[in-house]
Amino acid sequence: MPSVKSLTLTYDALNEAASFSEGDTITGRVTLALLKETTVDALFVKAKGDANVRWTHKSGDRTNTYSSHRRYFKLKQFLIPEENKDVVLPRGNHVYNFSFKIPRESMPSSFKGSYGKIVYCLEAKLSRSWKMDTTAHKEITFASKMIPNxxxxxxxxxxxxxxxxxxxxxxxxxxxxxxxxxxxxxxxxxxxxxxxxxxxxxxxxxxxxxxxxxxxxxxxxxxxxxxxxxxxxxxxxxxxxxxxxxxxxxxxxxxxxxxxxxxxxxxxxxxxxxxxxxxxxxxxxxxxxxxxxxxxxxxxxEGMAVGPYPAGAVGGPSNSDFPGPAAYPSSYPASPQAASYGYPGVNRYSTPPPAYPGNPPVYPGPPGGYPSPSAPAAGAYGSPPVPYLYGNPHTAASSRLHPPPTAQEFVPQAPVPTAPPIQPPPPSLSPSAPSYNFVPSAPMSNFDFLSQADEAPPSYSLLFPSTSPDANSTSDAK
Structure with missing residues (x-):
């Protein structure tokens, strides 16, 4: 009398067509019906996808065979692990649940043709010592959603x-x-x-x-x-x-x-x-x-977004891996005055540039009266990169980034009373300095000393008359 009555496999449909696509989860049940107590070595279920091509071409007396195979995925889940050998199951029906996550890679849809096929299936297998394996097989319909353009x-x-x-x-x-x-x-x-x-x-x-x-x-x-x-x-x-x-x-x-x-x-x-x-x-x-x-x-x-991007996503080519531009929160200040930062005279923007990891802000400055907005998430490419002021710090190991010094915060102080301006002292009534009599200059000479005339040169006294009274009296006496 056989001990296994039946081994069946069922899965839960996700839509009316009972099809699955990339990234979907397959859930189902394996039902094992036993007619008597049975010792089981292992019970597992597999999910796999394969493509096979094969045809023959006859040329004269020679026949050529062309074939090819591709495996897209193979998943295996143990319902009764192999480590727990000699597991004794009582008579009756035993139901085991399973779940598989289909990879998100691009895979072709199910197909059966004259010279090839693409098949996705679920397979359950019961292993017992000294007995042939009992299997259950069920194909699933795979519908690829990787449609370009x-x-x-x-x-x-x-x-x-x-x-x-x-x-x-x-x-x-x-x-x-x-x-x-x-x-x-x-x-x-x-x-x-x-x-x-x-x-x-x-x-x-x-x-x-x-x-x-x-x-x-x-x-x-x-x-x-x-x-x-x-x-x-x-x-x-x-x-x-x-x-x-x-x-x-x-x-x-x-x-x-x-x-x-x-x-x-x-x-x-x-x-x-x-x-x-x-x-x-x-x-x-x-x-x-x-x-x-x-x-x-x-x-x-219905106007929904097609592909991995949600509805309303900004930008994004259908084959692209990069995220769309970062959307800043609505709490950011709108006026330039409210979002000003940095040194006086620096251009002001509605929002400061994002601070990337390892790259401090270009224009650090004193905190304003509004809270600083949070930096965009890593990997956002919506804002232009911040240039390096002193060269790229990653080009050489010895390079260092030295940002400008931080501007001092201006704190208004209470007014300090100032003393009246100091007036210059009035002029003193000291006696004036004595006057001096300077020696008069010698009169201009009209004689030509370089001429060849026979006239005698003028006397010294005529050129330089003495101002002393004694000298005059002496001269007169002589």
Missing amino acids: LPALMSPQIGSKQKEIGLFSKGNVNMDVTLGKGAFVAGETVVVVAKINNSSSSEMIPKFSLQQQIMYRANGHTKQEFHTVQKVVDHCVTAHIQKEVKCMMKIPKDLTMTIHNCDIMSVSYHLKVSLDISFSFDPKVVFSVVIIPPDLASGCQ
Whole structure:
């Protein structure tokens, strides 16, 4: 009599499509039904995702096989650890809960084709001594949300084609095609509008088709598949007429989503609008369309942000890893006077520049009357970097950053009484200094001492007369 009645595995669905995406958590239960008391070595559950490609090509008598494999993740959780061997379980049903966190890395959606497949599954395994392992297997649907340039795909797509018709007819034809958007959900209706200006003598038939292209890659070789998903043929457009044709095309509900992030296989879709003209090359307009998960499309239609950034995030390229500009709190002062800082004469700003780690403020100054705003979070790139005043301190080990000295804080003091100004003393009445009689200068001589005249030179007394009275009397006596 067998001891194990059944081993079943179930998981909890997150949405109507029961699909999972990057970063989701898979929760479920493993139920072990025993008919009698059983000794168990281990019980565990695994979650994994794999991609496989394989095809053969026959050339003469030789057959070549091309294959490739990719593993995206493998998670394992023990419900009965291996260390606890010879665990005896009583008869009855035993339910074990499990939980897995899917990695946030970009992974392709689930797919099954003629020469390859991408499968995500859960597997439970019961190990017993001297017995074959009992397993339970269940596939899960994985829908990748890593769609590049999705906002642009949700906008209208426009294409045109003009062709001159010759040989059996004359004239030209012009076709303008408008597609409401470039991203659709399986089961959605595609609306295509074509404005046809037939200025030729030929009749033409508008045709609309949705085509699927699958490419497999392995060992440096490729293999392609082409499938027509839907096709619509409209009424004939006669010669020398203008007509607007509107096509309503229903996408199948079981259509595989676009796969662009797998290196061994890819799935793409093209919407082709053409004019079937007899005895002439058919003009056509081709759009690349993307099949996306339903919840991703509803988020775009409601104006929600697509990708890892929340709604209302500032900036941020869809492939970028850097955070958006930092949003300063509303408590920052708005007036330059309230947010002034630094030395007098320094330019004033509404908010001071952020202080980065290891880099003090350029213009330190006295605290103002308002609280200093907190610095932005590390990694914010919204404010310009603060320049180094004395060179980059990281360029050399011996370099040091010497900021300007801190300005002294001005504290108003009580007025101090000042003494009256000191007046200069009045002039004293001292006697004036005695006057002096200076010796008069010698009179100007009019004699030319260098001349060759025979006249005798003037006497000394004539040139320098004496002022002394004694000398005069003596001279007179002589």
